[in-house]
Amino acid sequence: EPEVTQTPSHQVTQMGQEVILRCVPISNHLYFYWYRQILGQKVEFLVSFYNNEISEKSEIFDDQFSVERPDGSNFTLKIRSTKLEDSAMYFCASSEIAGGTGEQFFGPGTRLTVL
Amino acid sequence: GDSVTQMEGPVTLSEEAFLTINCTYTATGYPSLFWYVQYPGEGLQLLLKATKADDKGSNKGFEATYRKETTSFHLEKGSVQVSDSAVYFCALSLSGGSNYKLTFGKGTLLTVNP
Numbered sequence: 001e002p003e004v005t006q007t008p009s010h011q012v013t014q015m016g017q018e019v020i021l022r023c024v025p026i027s028n029h030l031y032f033y034w035y036r037q038i039l040g041q042k043v044e045f046l047v048s049f050y051n052n053e054i055s056e057k058s059e060i061f062d063d064q065f066s067v068e069r070p071d072g073s074n075f076t077l078k079i080r081s082t083k084l085e086d087s088a089m090y091f092c093a094s095s096e097i098a099g100g101t102g103e104q105f106f107g108p109g110t111r112l113t114v115l
Numbered sequence: 116g117d118s119v120t121q122m123e124g125p126v127t128l129s130e131e132a133f134l135t136i137n138c139t140y141t142a143t144g145y146p147s148l149f150w151y152v153q154y155p156g157e158g159l160q161l162l163l164k165a166t167k168a169d170d171k172g173s174n175k176g177f178e179a180t181y182r183k184e185t186t187s188f189h190l191e192k193g194s195v196q197v198s199d200s201a202v203y204f205c206a207l208s209l210s211g212g213s214n215y216k217l218t219f220g221k222g223t224l225l226t227v228n229p
Contacts, residue, residue, distance in 0.1 A: 004158065031215065043159070043204060043219035056216060091158065095215075104217060106151075106159035 002026045004107035006092050012113045013082055021077045021110045023092030032075045033093040033104060034067065036060070043091065049075065082114045117142045121205045121220035128195055128227050136190040136223050138179075138205035146207035148172075148181055148188040149217065153202045162190075162203070195227045 005024045013019050025032050034046040047057040049067055066078045075094075079086055089111050093104040122137040140146065147166040151159040163172030168183035177192045188205060205220040 006158075033216070035217070035219075042221045043206075043217075045216040045218065048216055058216075093159075093217075102215070103161050103164070105161075108156065108158040 002105075004092055004094055004105050006090075006107035006110050008110060009108065010111045010113070012115065015084060015114055016081050019079050019082055019112065021079075021090050021092075021112070023075045023077070023107055024073050025075055025092070025094030026096075026105055027073070029094035029096050029105070031055075031095045031097070031102070031104075032067075032069070033095075034077050035091045035093065035106075036088040037091070037109075038085075038088040046077070079112075082112075084114050087112055087114045117146070117207060117209065117218050119205050119207055119218055119220035121203075121223055123221070123223070124202075125224040125226060128225070130197055130227055130229050131194045132227075134190070134192040134195045134199075134225065136203055136205075136225070138188045138190065138220060140186050140188065140205075140207050142186075142207055142209060144209045146209050148179070149206040149208065150177070150179055150188070150190050151204040151206060151219075153204065153222070155201070159204065195225070197227050197229055200225055200227045 007022045032049040037043045047061045048055045064080045068076050089109045091109045092107045095102040095104045118141045149164045150162040152162045153159050163174040165172040165181035171180045179188050179190045202222045202224050204222045206217045
């Protein structure tokens with residue numbers, strides 16, 4: 001069964017460092033998403049991506065964040081200069097179609113710890 | 116703004132007990148509603164969904180009915196198993212334009228004891 005994969009499973013970094021979180025969406029999917037969950041809080045939407053451009057982003061997704069689909073398979077989230085409050089579980093998701101009838105398939109997440 | 120509120124956990128039940136996890140929503144439009152489940156060490160998986168009022172989503176013995184009048188989508192299961200132990204997330208999505216994001220509740224940890 002096809003699945004979304006994410007690497008690494010756990011990333012530890014120093015404040016101010018750049019991190020890149022990687023995701024491989026399901027191969028025939030066209031819509032890609034990043035969400036995050038700070039420990040004990042809600043899963044929050046960060047950004048959606050379609051046709052090689054951002055289609056929507058949340059207030060959290062400021063200039064420190066960027067996304068890229070560098071080749072036909074990977075979808076990355078870059079945090080340019082990490083802050084302590086960026087520590088969270090980051091989930092990648094993809095869907096074949098958009099909208100309420102399009103199921104989003106999630107990866108297992110990357111736990112980011114900023115020291 | 117759009118939001119989802121679900122009952123606080125953790126919820127601990129014995130095997131074969133009845134489960135209800137409450138979920139209510141606030142939305143500016145007419146949302147689709149979802150329950151996602153996260154088993155230990157895994158990603159979020161769609162458990163069931165409903166796209167219009169009075170629809171009942173069901174899967175693996177779990178059910179939830181879209182109630183527009185009470186803006187609710189409560190998750191129920193008649194007889195839980197140890198393997199149902201997981202975190203359950205209620206979520207909504209508003210279609211239209213590019214607004215396909217999921218808005219989640221906080222999640223409810225369910226532990227089922229043998």
